Amino acid sequence: MQLSGAWIKERHLRRRPLEQGITKVESLRGATSHQANPFVALIDKNITNQQGEIFASNLIYSGNFVSQVQVDEWHTxxxxxxxxxxxxxxxxxxxxxxxxxxxxxxxTNAGYNGLMTETHTFVKKHIIAPKWLHQKRPIVINNWEATYFDFDEEKLLKLAHEAKDVGIECFVLDDGWFGQRDNDHSSLGNWSINQKKFSNGLGHFSDKIHQLGMQFGLWFEPEMVSPDAPTS
Incomplete structure (x- = not known):
């Protein structure tokens, strides 16, 4: 079993039988991702959520990788x-x-639920920084699905007020606050404030969020750059 997918369709269960020879999943694109994830598992044919043996491997690495299973003539x-x-x-x-x-x-011999328990326990004990392990997280609203690229300060503040009324504690401003970012074809790498959307500046907007008693978060995407981004 491997976990592969696509954007917003991540981590689908892909299962195939093992036969004599090599079965593998790999990436040569310079990075792992939802397209090629360095996780593989050997599972019982009759696996259920509660029963069945699973042997799994997760490579803690984000570059080119290969995870493979070779079955020999003795079915090992x-x-x-x-x-x-x-x-x-x-x-x-x-x-x-x-x-x-x-x-x-x-x-695990407790099926998919057993594997989830094992992996989640590992993350909590060894991946999450101890400082944050038991610290209460704020309840977050992200404006993306509510507005996409179509927003200005007034529209966002209305959303923030409604979020505050239902107990949201942190407002995260998503894609579209910079450059001329009105669609996904421009401005990545141009981290200047979109004056059309924030005529009073981003600091003014974040102050308004803080005045509501909410935390403020900001989205940006450092791993991609649009062709029209400034070179200096």
Missing amino acids: SRLMTGINPQFFSWQLDSGATFSAPEAVLFY
């Missing part, structure tokens, strides 16, 4: 995961060190 399965060797080389000089990515291995 060997699971391997790590950096994808294609296009990869590393010059290890005398006295130098190289640290390979870590892989987390899971086992």
